[in-house]
Amino acid sequence: MATKSICLYFQVHQPTRLRLYRFFDIGKDSHYYDDFANRTILRRVAQKCYLPMNQLMLELINANKGKFKIAYSISGSALDQFQRFAPEVIDSFKALAATGRVEFLAETYYHSLASLGSDSEFKQQVAKHAAKIEELFGVKPTAFRNTELIYDNSIGKIVYEMGYKTMLTEGARHIMGWQSPNFVYTSATQPRLKLLLRNYTLSDDIAFRFAQNKVTAEQYVGWLKENAKDGDIVNLFMDYETFGEHQGAETGIFDFMKALPAAVLKDGTFGFATPSEVVKKYKPVSDIDVEDTISWADEERDVTAWLGNELQSEAFKKVYAMKEKLAIVNDPDLYEDWGHLQESDHFYYMCTKFFSDGEVHKYFNPYDTPYEAFINYMNVISDFQIRLDEKRAALD
Amino acid sequence: MFGWEFPPHIAGGLGTACEGIVKGLAHNGVETLFVMPSASGDEDQSATTIINASDVAVDTVTETVDEFLDKVKFIHIGSNMVPYADPEEFGRLVEEEKRRQVKDFSISYGQKFKFSGKYGANLMEEVARYAMVGGTIAMQRKDEFDVIHAHDWLCYYAGIAAKELTGKPLVIHVHATSFDRGSVDNIDTRVFAIEQRGMQVADKVVTVSDLTRNIVITRYGIDPAKVVTVHNAVDFSGRENLEVERGVKEPVVTFLGRITYQKGPEYFIEAAAKVLKRTKNVRFVMAGSGDMMNRAIRHAARLGISDRFHFTGFLRGADVQKMFALSDVYIMPSISEPFGISPLEAMRTGVPSIISKQSGAAEVLKYAFKVDFWDVDAIADDIYGLLSYPALAHFSTAMGYDEVNALKWNGACAKLKKVYESVVK
Numbered sequence: 001m002a003t004k005s006i007c008l009y010f011q012v013h014q015p016t017r018l019r020l021y022r023f024f025d026i027g028k029d030s031h032y033y034d035d036f037a038n039r040t041i042l043r044r045v046a047q048k049c050y051l052p053m054n055q056l057m058l059e060l061i062n063a064n065k066g067k068f069k070i071a072y073s074i075s076g077s078a079l080d081q082f083q084r085f086a087p088e089v090i091d092s093f094k095a096l097a098a099t100g101r102v103e104f105l106a107e108t109y110y111h112s113l114a115s116l117g118s119d120s121e122f123k124q125q126v127a128k129h130a131a132k133i134e135e136l137f138g139v140k141p142t143a144f145r146n147t148e149l150i151y152d153n154s155i156g157k158i159v160y161e162m163g164y165k166t167m168l169t170e171g172a173r174h175i176m177g178w179q180s181p182n183f184v185y186t187s188a189t190q191p192r193l194k195l196l197l198r199n200y201t202l203s204d205d206i207a208f209r210f211a212q213n214k215v216t217a218e219q220y221v222g223w224l225k226e227n228a229k230d231g232d233i234v235n236l237f238m239d240y241e242t243f244g245e246h247q248g249a250e251t252g253i254f255d256f257m258k259a260l261p262a263a264v265l266k267d268g269t270f271g272f273a274t275p276s277e278v279v280k281k282y283k284p285v286s287d288i289d290v291e292d293t294i295s296w297a298d299e300e301r302d303v304t305a306w307l308g309n310e311l312q313s314e315a316f317k318k319v320y321a322m323k324e325k326l327a328i329v330n331d332p333d334l335y336e337d338w339g340h341l342q343e344s345d346h347f348y349y350m351c352t353k354f355f356s357d358g359e360v361h362k363y364f365n366p367y368d369t370p371y372e373a374f375i376n377y378m379n380v381i382s383d384f385q386i387r388l389d390e391k392r393a394a395l396d
Numbered sequence: 397m398f399g400w401e402f403p404p405h406i407a408g409g410l411g412t413a414c415e416g417i418v419k420g421l422a423h424n425g426v427e428t429l430f431v432m433p434s435a436s437g438d439e440d441q442s443a444t445t446i447i448n449a450s451d452v453a454v455d456t457v458t459e460t461v462d463e464f465l466d467k468v469k470f471i472h473i474g475s476n477m478v479p480y481a482d483p484e485e486f487g488r489l490v491e492e493e494k495r496r497q498v499k500d501f502s503i504s505y506g507q508k509f510k511f512s513g514k515y516g517a518n519l520m521e522e523v524a525r526y527a528m529v530g531g532t533i534a535m536q537r538k539d540e541f542d543v544i545h546a547h548d549w550l551c552y553y554a555g556i557a558a559k560e561l562t563g564k565p566l567v568i569h570v571h572a573t574s575f576d577r578g579s580v581d582n583i584d585t586r587v588f589a590i591e592q593r594g595m596q597v598a599d600k601v602v603t604v605s606d607l608t609r610n611i612v613i614t615r616y617g618i619d620p621a622k623v624v625t626v627h628n629a630v631d632f633s634g635r636e637n638l639e640v641e642r643g644v645k646e647p648v649v650t651f652l653g654r655i656t657y658q659k660g661p662e663y664f665i666e667a668a669a670k671v672l673k674r675t676k677n678v679r680f681v682m683a684g685s686g687d688m689m690n691r692a693i694r695h696a697a698r699l700g701i702s703d704r705f706h707f708t709g710f711l712r713g714a715d716v717q718k719m720f721a722l723s724d725v726y727i728m729p730s731i732s733e734p735f736g737i738s739p740l741e742a743m744r745t746g747v748p749s750i751i752s753k754q755s756g757a758a759e760v761l762k763y764a765f766k767v768d769f770w771d772v773d774a775i776a777d778d779i780y781g782l783l784s785y786p787a788l789a790h791f792s793t794a795m796g797y798d799e800v801n802a803l804k805w806n807g808a809c810a811k812l813k814k815v816y817e818s819v820v821k
Contacts, residue, residue: 023681023706024718027643314697371693375707382679382703386644 002271005233006224006264007196007278009071009145009168010240012050013111014042014078015345017366021376026383032337037366039085046086049244054092056254060261061101068261069101069272072240073145076109076129077343079136090136097137103274106130106141106164112342113306115146115155116293117320125339126162142166143275147344149198149237149296150303153289156187156195164193166279168237171197172294172301182231184282188289194279195288198237198296202227207238211251217259221267232282234270237296298353306347311374316347318381322388329391337384341377349373397428398530398544398551398558402439402446409737410571414547416631418444420809426816429541431533431554433526449529452536520586523553530554531561538562543816545569549587552594565599565819572734573611576658592616599819602812604628604735605756626812627760628735629805632744638721646679647724647783650747652716652738655686660729660752660769662688662695667729669699670776671783678704678783683719685710720745724789725782729769730755739764740803743796748789750778760803763795 019034060068074093082089096102108114109129114122126144134140143166144159151169159167171181179185181197202223205213215223228234239246247253264270273281297305307316319341326338350370367373397418401411418428422443435448534544534557544566546555552568559566574583574591595601595616601623603609609625612618649671651664661682668680682692682705689707696705711719720726726742726749733755740757742749743764751758752769765782767774782789 023708024715024722025643026706027645028641029643310694310697311702314700314702317700318703369690371690372709374693374697374702375709378702379706382644382706385703 002265002268004228004231004270005273005278005281006270007071007233007235007273007275008069009073009105009235009237009275011073011145011238012078012240013075014038014045014081015111015343016077016081016340017041018346018376018380021379021383023379026379027386030337030383030387032380032383033340034366038081042081042085045241045245046082046089048249049241050086050089051092052249052254053240053243053257054089054096056258057102058092058096058099060258061096061099064261064265066101067265067272069103069274069277071103071105071143071274072096073105073107074133075107075111076125076132077111077340079132094137097139103143103276104133104137104139104141105168105275106133106144108147110339110342111147111344112339113147113150113303113316113344113347114342115150115158116303116307117316117342118323119158121320121323121342122158123162125342143168143196143279145169145237148303148306150293151195151290151295152293153187153189153291155293156193156290157190160187160190160193166194166196166275168196168235168275169198169290170294170296170301171199171235174301175288175290175294179286179288180231181235182228182233183285184232184279185286185288186284188287191287194284196233196235196275196278197288198235199227200296202234203236203238206236206253206256207242207246210242210247210253210256214252215256217256217263220256220260221263221269224264225267225269228270233273233278305351305353306344309350309352309370311350311352311370312347315350315374315377315381318378322385325388325392329388329395331391334384334388334391341380341384346373346377350377397444398431398526398546398554400432400547400550402430402432402435404438405436410548412631412737413571413628415440415443416629416805417809417812419631420629420805420807421812423806424809424813426809426813428545429537431530433529447533447537449526449533452529452533523550523590526551527553527557531557534558534562534564542820543567545816546594547571549574549591549594552590556594556597559597565821566597567600567602567815567819568594568598569602569604570595570608570612570734571604573608573615575611575615576608576732576734588616598622600624600815602626602815605759607732607754607756607759608734624811624815626808626815627756627803628737629803629808630737630740630744630800631805632801638717638745640718640721642722644679646677648679648681648722649725649727649779649783650681650683650719650723650742651727651729652683652711652719652742653728655682655684655689655692657688658730658732659686660731661686661692663729663769663772663775664727665692665695665699665701665705666772667727667775667779668696668705669701670772671779672701672704674780675783676704678779680705681708681719681723682706683708683711683716717745720747723747725750725779727775727779728752728755728757729767729775731769733757740800743793743800746793746797748782748792748796750775750782761796761799763792763799765792 017034017037018032106126107129108125110125114125130141144164145168149170181199185195187193187195224234243253293303294301295303307313349365349367350373352370399414403411403415418430421428428444429447430444431447431449433449435446439446544555544558544564546552547569548571555566555568574588595618601612601618603612603625606625609623612623613620653659655661696702720742726739726747728736728739728751730752735756739749739751750765753766754769758766765778
């Protein structure tokens with residue numbers, strides 16, 4: 001009987017990309033999205049990643065007789081796009097849900113930074129996401145992961161208040177110090193909230209370095225054993241698009257994943273467990289105090305990829321400043337657009353940290369420069385503000 | 397007359413001015429031969445005869461294959477030259493064009509075609525080559541003209557060559573100087589040298605404003621008696637004012653032009669922030685692009701006004717007219733502007749304008765609001781006044797409209813004709 005566990009969680013998200021929205025459109029045309037790009041990209045990633053990977057996961061779950069388990073977090077923005085452009089992806093996730101070996105995590109519906117912008121909006125989006133997951137997959141999420149694994153003490157508190165007893169975040173070096181991410185921890189301000197910390201070395205060995213590592217499943221099991229010599233768990237958290245999209249099929253990443261469960265189970269050191277199972281199985285060893293917000297992004301593992309420069313702060317301030325008026329107006333169309341405008345990706349496109357992590361940033365960015373991203377976004381915000389003000393005025 | 401471009405294919409304002417000048421001269425009974433490096437054939441020749449320098453074989457040069465290729469390149473890139481560009485900016489523009497072409501080529505011919513990559517550094521050589529071609533044309537048509545007229549530094553060498561070969565008087569026309577392109581301690585000395593030489597050799601120097609005339613006298617050391625101001629005009633014939641549907645309800649205050657140091661964009665942003673402190677019922681637009689654009693975007697974001705301060709990026713043809721039509725106040729806070737035709741366009745569209753006293757246009761526009769470019773409070777005051785007091789806006793719009801319609805090239809060219817008469821013996 002294996003005493004240690006591997007906790008695999010995959011993040012599924014697609015942003016709702018904005019169209020080229022010019023000053024001349026403000027007040028005239030309130031369709032903000034690049035439907036063509038969104039459909040094209042979604043269908044491409046579905047073919048290269050979501051469909052083949054879901055099929056593979058289903059086969060592995062069935063082949064390993066319940067011993068292979070995984071967790072997903074699928075943003076509401078991605079789910080909306082699947083329903084519109086590739087409903088077969090929803091079906092394949094439903095098939096995975098039906099195995100009972102897959103845990104679906106809660107997150108913000110719009111993959112947003114609401115936890116940093118507005119507590120009430122944060123709570124609303126999490127509730128909206130949980131309801132959507134339950135509606136589609138018939139299970140109520142019990143563990144929570146925030147956008148980009150963003151976490152700090154106060155976010156932990158709110159998450160616990162919402163009824164989640166488990167939260168996933170980054171095992172950032174600067175908060176871990178000498179401690180290992182391979183144990184269950186608790187929040188320093190809310191001791192009943194358990195924290196699972198990403199093992200970034202082993203996660204990134206697959207997510208970012210697979211093509212250059214050329215590692216086999218057996219070798220990787222060796223790395224896992226070495227890394228978790230004294231630990232209980234290894235948390236492997238990564239973007240689902242790693243498989244087939246960031247790491248193309250030609251790198252052999254599908255073969256690697258196909259071989260991994262058998263290699264792990266044959267070795268016998270580890271079993272597989274989902275986040276909610278892990279916190280039941282292992283006792284927390286300590287608490288983790290996180291004053292300054294962390295995330296899984298970039299070298300800094302902080303939130304500067306989204307809120308690091310004056311353009312991002314300005315856009316962020318403006319979008320959350322509309323909250324109260326929106327609550328008064330309470331219009332579903334406006335709420336939906338507002339949600340999409342909160343997607344963290346829009347702020348990411350405005351990032352100016354070109355030199356340290358520029359390669360990753362550029363890969364995900366539809367704009368040539370952060371300035372273009374900012375101008376486009378602010379033009380959309382201006383139109384949105386006009387609509388909001390008009391609806392508000394109509395109430396008087 | 398030596399120019400660099402002529403409508404319809406123009407990159408800057410010089411081509412438009414040249415068209416106005418030849419038409420105005422025709423009205424005053426002066427015939428012109430207009431020489432340009434690369435004509436397309438669709439220029440309006442009703443008022444002038446266009447001579448395409450690209451069609452002219454140069455007999456002073458041995459035509460080896462290399463020479464020939466160089467010439468082909470020159471003609472090719474000639475059409476991309478921007479008259480107000482300095483060599484550095486020119487290099488950048490050519491690099492862009494080259495990238496585009498290489499891309500186009502690689503699509504149709506694979507990677508076979510290789511550009512030498514030395515155009516940027518060779519602008520001076522191209523200018524000299526234009527001089528050779530210009531000289532040849534002047535000799536061939538020696539009996540057909542009385543005065544040589546050269547526009548801006550790119551054409552001065554051609555003018556000098558024509559004068560030296562034919563002995564006819566030379567008038568050079570200063571639309572801009574090196575000091576309008578860079579700051580005083582950061583000018584291109586090579587361009588300065590060409591400009592100064594042109595001014596020294598010329599029999600008369602025409603400047604587009606007294607502001608520019610002063611620069612020519614003080615910075616280039618030219619005898620004041622030789623320097624004459626002929627203010628620019630603008631040809632609005634055949635122009636219908638555009639009716640556009642407005643998207644935004646608030647009045648729009650617009651800056652339109654290259655976003656560079658000389659145009660004073662940051663004074664506009666500062667003034668906008670001041671106005672927005674007083675009233676939210678206004679939007680600001682900075683239309684155009686340039687090396688200061690990103691800085692301007694950050695500046696507006698830092699001041700927290702980005703939801704009311706919009707950028708459009710570079711605007712083309714019809715969008716420029718549309719932008720004027722959408723505007724309620726136009727602003728040109730230039731630090732140094734030899735003339736500045738854009739406020740005239742704005743006023744003609746019925747948009748009251750605020751312009752800096754450091755612009756040539758300020759010398760001829762009575763009904764524009766004039767401020768020192770650095771006086772952000774005064775700019776903000778004028779914007780606020782125009783937005784808040786309808787009488788002020790109505791008055792300046794109506795008077796400004798009549799005023800700019802009265803600024804005709806026919807009048808400017810009557811003055812120019814006098815300049816010609818003074819140099820023909």
